[in-house]
Amino acid sequence: MNTKIIVTTLLLLACPFIQAQVPDLVGTWKTIDDKTGYARAEVLISQQQNGTYLGKIVKVHGVPNQTAIDHCEKCKGSLKNAPLIGLAILTGFKQNPKNKNEFIEGHILDPLSGHSYQSKGHLNTRGNVLTLRGFIGTSLLGRAVSWIKTE
Known part of the structure; x- marks a missing residue:
C-alpha cells in the first residue's frame, strides 16, 4: 500500500516536468x-522570423496518365510561368493561440x-497529417486536401 502511495506521489510531482510536444508545421510534406x-x-515548410509559416515546393511528382507540369502556367502576375521548384504555395499561416493543432490566416496557391x-x-x-481547407471570401470550398509529413 505504501509503495502505491509513493509511486503516485512521484508521478504527480513529475507531471509539471513532462511537456506535451507542441505540433509544428516545420518539415517536409507530401501534398496528396x-x-x-x-x-x-513535396513542400518544405519553414517558420519565418515573424512567426508565420512559408512552404515552398522542393520536388514535383508525376501522376500516371497526366501530363507533368514544371511551371505555373495558369498563375497570374509575377508568378506566371514561374518554375514550380522553389515556388511558395503556402504563406502566412500562424498557429491559433486557442488551438495549437490549428493554423489560421494563411493562403494556399x-x-x-x-x-x-x-x-x-x-x-x-x-x-x-495536415488537412487544409480553402475559402473564397467567407465561402468554404467543398474539398479538403491532405499533406503527409515525411520527416
Whole structure:
C-alpha cells in the first residue's frame, strides 16, 4: 500500500516536468492530390522570423496518365510561368493561440489552376497529417486536401 502511495506521489510531482510536444508545421510534406490520391509534390515548410509559416515546393511528382507540369502556367502576375521548384504555395499561416493543432490566416496557391485561396489547416494529434481547407471570401470550398509529413 505504501509503495502505491509513493509511486503516485512521484508521478504527480513529475507531471509539471513532462511537456506535451507542441505540433509544428516545420518539415517536409507530401501534398496528396484529392482526386487521384497520388502525391503531387513535396513542400518544405519553414517558420519565418515573424512567426508565420512559408512552404515552398522542393520536388514535383508525376501522376500516371497526366501530363507533368514544371511551371505555373495558369498563375497570374509575377508568378506566371514561374518554375514550380522553389515556388511558395503556402504563406502566412500562424498557429491559433486557442488551438495549437490549428493554423489560421494563411493562403494556399494551387499551381494547377493558378488560384490562390485563403486557407486554414489542422494537424492530427500525431502531427503527421495536415488537412487544409480553402475559402473564397467567407465561402468554404467543398474539398479538403491532405499533406503527409515525411520527416
